[in-house]
Amino acid sequence: MSEHEEPLAPLPAPERPAVVGAAINWLRDLMLSVVIAVLVILFVYQPVKVEGTSMMPALEDQERIFINKFIYRFGMGDIQRGDTVVFWYPNDPSKSYIKRVVGLPGDHIEVREGSVVVNGSALREDYVPPAYRDTISVPRATVPAEHFYVLGDHRSSSNDSRSWGPVHRRHIYGKAVFVYWPLDKIGILR
Numbered sequence: 001m002s003e004h005e006e007p008l009a010p011l012p013a014p015e016r017p018a019v020v021g022a023a024i025n026w027l028r029d030l031m032l033s034v035v036i037a038v039l040v041i042l043f044v045y046q047p048v049k050v051e052g053t054s055m056m057p058a059l060e061d062q063e064r065i066f067i068n069k070f071i072y073r074f075g076m077g078d079i080q081r082g083d084t085v086v087f088w089y090p091n092d093p094s095k096s097y098i099k100r101v102v103g104l105p106g107d108h109i110e111v112r113e114g115s116v117v118v119n120g121s122a123l124r125e126d127y128v129p130p131a132y133r134d135t136i137s138v139p140r141a142t143v144p145a146e147h148f149y150v151l152g153d154h155r156s157s158s159n160d161s162r163s164w165g166p167v168h169r170r171h172i173y174g175k176a177v178f179v180y181w182p183l184d185k186i187g188i189l190r
Contacts, residue, residue, distance in 0.1 A: 044070040046174065048086065048096075054152030054159065055098055058084065058127055058189065064181035065189070067174035079104070079148055079169070081118075084176040084189060087150070087167050098176060099160050100127070103149025111138035111162060114155060127190075128153050138162050148172065 041047075050063045059065065067086050071077040079085065081101055089095040103109040108119050113135045116123040134156040143149050147166035152158025161167065179185045 044068065045177075047180070048098075048174075050098060053157050054154050055084070055100070056132065056154040056157070057129060058100075058153050059098065059176070059179070060185075063179055063185065065176050066178040066180060068177045069174045071175055072172060077175075079172060079175075085148070085150065085172050086174040086176060087172040090167060090171060091164055093171070096173075097150075097159075099150035099152050099158070101148050102151050103143045103161070103166065105143055105145050105147055107143045107149065108140055109138075109143060109149045110140040111136060113137055116151070128155060132156060136162060146170075 045066045046069055048065055048067055050059045050061060050065060053061050072079060072085075079101055081104055083101045084098060085101055086096055086098045089097050102116050102123060102125075103118060110117040114133045114137075116125065117140075132154045136155070143166050146169040148169070149161045149166045151160045151162065176189050178188055
């Protein structure tokens with residue numbers, strides 16, 4: 001180079017590697033998000049659609065809810081009286097039902113003209129409005145070990161333990177915890 005020539009300026013680095021790096025990072029984050037979502041749906045929360053009117057007024061036909069599958073599967077919680085559970089229908093395991101637990105293993109259950117009697121005392125059921133009650137009677141029976149007596153809240157429109165008996169623990173796979181659709185009913189289930 002002569003004295004009067006100016007040195008050449010370095011060429012700017014191509015931006016392609018930065019774009020490729022950003023795309024790789026974005027794909028990595030997307031894949032991680034998908035894996036986490038799949039794990040959550042498989043083991044913790046699963047969206048389900050309510051079909052039928054047997055749990056009215058707490059749950060209505062076509063509502064969308066989340067069920068917690070983790071709580072019962074890994075012993076994080078015991079099934080309690082009053083829990084709204086989702087289970088495989090004992091007479092056809094290809095169908096799942098949602099009902100409320102009213103009887104625990106060892107309980108003596110009787111239905112007297114629509115009123116549930118547990119261990120000799122009437123069960124307080126504020127979640128069953130008078131219009132949804134019926135007058136069916138079921139003789140006293142003891143809930144076997146590892147079984148639960150389940151009833152729909154809309155008693156006059158429910159196929160439940162009064163018809164086909166208690167549900168074995170192995171058939172119960174989740175607890176209804178949250179309504180997410182329709183938006184006007186969004187919230188935690190009591």
